[in-house]
Amino acid sequence: MSQSILARITPDQIVYDPYPHICVQDALAPDYYAELDAAYPQIQTIAGPGPYANNRLYNLRAQHVLDNPGIPKIWRDFFAYHCSQEFLKEAVAFWRPAIDQAFPDLEDRFGKPLTELTAAMRQRGRTKTPANLLADCMLDCQFGVNSPVTQTTSVRVPHVDNPAKLFAGILYFRSRDDRSTGGDLNLYRLKSDRYYHTKDLDVPERFIERVKQVPYSANTLIMWINVPHSLHGVTPRSVTDIPRRYVNFVSESYTLQGDFFPVKYSPSHRLIGTLKRMVGVT
Numbered sequence: 001m002s003q004s005i006l007a008r009i010t011p012d013q014i015v016y017d018p019y020p021h022i023c024v025q026d027a028l029a030p031d032y033y034a035e036l037d038a039a040y041p042q043i044q045t046i047a048g049p050g051p052y053a054n055n056r057l058y059n060l061r062a063q064h065v066l067d068n069p070g071i072p073k074i075w076r077d078f079f080a081y082h083c084s085q086e087f088l089k090e091a092v093a094f095w096r097p098a099i100d101q102a103f104p105d106l107e108d109r110f111g112k113p114l115t116e117l118t119a120a121m122r123q124r125g126r127t128k129t130p131a132n133l134l135a136d137c138m139l140d141c142q143f144g145v146n147s148p149v150t151q152t153t154s155v156r157v158p159h160v161d162n163p164a165k166l167f168a169g170i171l172y173f174r175s176r177d178d179r180s181t182g183g184d185l186n187l188y189r190l191k192s193d194r195y196y197h198t199k200d201l202d203v204p205e206r207f208i209e210r211v212k213q214v215p216y217s218a219n220t221l222i223m224w225i226n227v228p229h230s231l232h233g234v235t236p237r238s239v240t241d242i243p244r245r246y247v248n249f250v251s252e253s254y255t256l257q258g259d260f261f262p263v264k265y266s267p268s269h270r271l272i273g274t275l276k277r278m279v280g281v282t
Contacts, residue, residue: 001077002074002077002078002080002081002082003028003029003032003078004081004082004087004090005027005028005082005169005171005221005223005249006090006091006094007028008024008026008027008028008029009022009024009027009094009221011094011095011096011097014095014097014098016098016101017189017211018187018188018189018190018211018229018231019187019224019225019227019229019230019231020095020098020101020102020224020225020227021187021222021223021224021225021230022221022222022223022224023212023214023220023221023222024220024221025217025219025220026219027171027219027220027221028171028219030219033218033219035074036074036075036078036173037173037218039072039074039075040075040143040173040245041060041071041075041143043058043145043147043243045060045070045071046058046059046060046143046144046145047145047147052147052148053147054147054148054149054150054151054153055146055147055148055149055150055151055153055155055237056146056147057144057145057146057155057156058144058145058146058147059142059143059144059145059248060142060143061122061124061140061142062079062080062082062083062121062122062139062140062141062142063121063122063123063124065079065141065143066079066080066121078141078247079141082139082141082249083119083120083121083122083139083140083141084119084139085118085119087119087139088117088118088119088137088139088251089115091167091251092114092115092117093115095167095225096114098225099114099166099225102225102227103260109256109257109258110136110256112136117136117137118135118136118137119135119136119137119138119139119251120132120134120135120137120138120139121138121139121140122138122139122140122250122252123138126164126252126254127254132254133254133255135255136253136255136256137166137251137252137253138251138252138253138254139249139250139251140249140250140252141247141248141249141250142247142248142250143245143247144170144245144246144247144248145243145244145245145246146183146237146243146244147243148240148241148242148243149180149237149238149239149240150239151239152182152236152237152238152239153236153237154233154234154235154236154237155183155234155237155244156233156234157202157205157233158186158188158202158203158205158208158231158232158233159197159200159201159202159203159231159232159233160197160201160203160226160228160229160230160231160232161201161226161230162201162226162252162259163226163228163259163260163261163262163263164252164253164254164256164259164260165226165250165251165252165260166225166226166251166252166253166260167223167224167225167226167249167250167251168223168224168226168248168249168250168251169221169222169223169224169248169249169250170185170221170222170223170246170247170248170249171219171220171221171246171247171248171249172216172217172218172219172220172221172245172246173218173219173245173246173247174216174217174218174244174245175242175243175245176218177242178240178242178244179240180237180238180239180240180242181237181238182216182235182236182237182238183216183234183235183237183244184213184214184215184216184234184235185213185214185216185222185232185233185234185235186210186212186213186214186232186233186234186235187210187211187212187213187214187231187232188203188208188209188210188211188231188232188233189208189209189210189211189229189231190203190207190208190229190231191207191208191209192207194207195207195208195264196264196265196266197263197264197265197266198265198266199265201263203231208231213235216244223249226260226261227260227261228261228262228263228264
């Protein structure tokens with residue numbers, strides 16, 4: 001039987017500075033985590049046969065995991081639960097105080113109580129895929145690996161997630177023989193309201209300051225509500241032949257009128273967008 005990532009956590013563990021998040025060691029029961037860890041797929045299953053680019057992210061979505069009988073059943077059950085209606089109800093109940101604080105009009109925007117939101121498994125294509133419009137919240141659970149490092153680099157600079165996303169989470173599955181450094185998750189706070197997002201939703205470092213560094217450690221869960229200032233990034237990894245392993249959790253909504261929050265693009269990006277609209281380019 002699958003165990004929820006929230007089963008051993010209570011809402012009083014939510015931290016609201018710099019944005020609503022939890023950071024929990026030993027998130028899953030040790031015996032259950034050990035079973036999942038032992039059955040974690042090889043990078044070839046997730047990313048294909050290679051060769052792999054330096055420190056590159058590869059992932060495998062739930063829709064492909066559940067359709068693959070070669071993935072161990074313990075993992076297929078885990079993915080199925082975290083893409084289910086039951087998990088959405090659990091997550092909404094857990095995060096309800098933070099959701100109400102961040103999005104006080106969300107029930108009005110959905111046109112229903114949050115307890116009645118429907119869930120389905122996210123498919124590729126976002127709004128271009130009709131199946132993604134059949135439920136209020138499209139859930140996904142993904143294997144994620146960052147490939148071996150031949151030259152020290154960061155996977156991702158400080159950024160916010162897609163504004164169609166309500167919450168996100170990461171559960172680390174660090175290999176026991178991984179002696180590398182880096183790959184930690186930094187959480188940031190805005191220093192200025194003059195900040196802006198690039199087209200990739202990055203925020204220049206002059207506008208932010210780091211407030212927490214979450215080590216890349218086995219069975220550590222980081223989860224957050226996606227608000228305009230939910231800034232996070234990954235520290236550079238040292239040279240290693242061992243992939244960085246984790247599972248991530250996502251809830252996105254494509255039927256909501258507008259995204260959960262507006263993106264504050266840079267002046268140059270807004271100007272380019274205006275010029276494109278003026279000449280009829282989309």
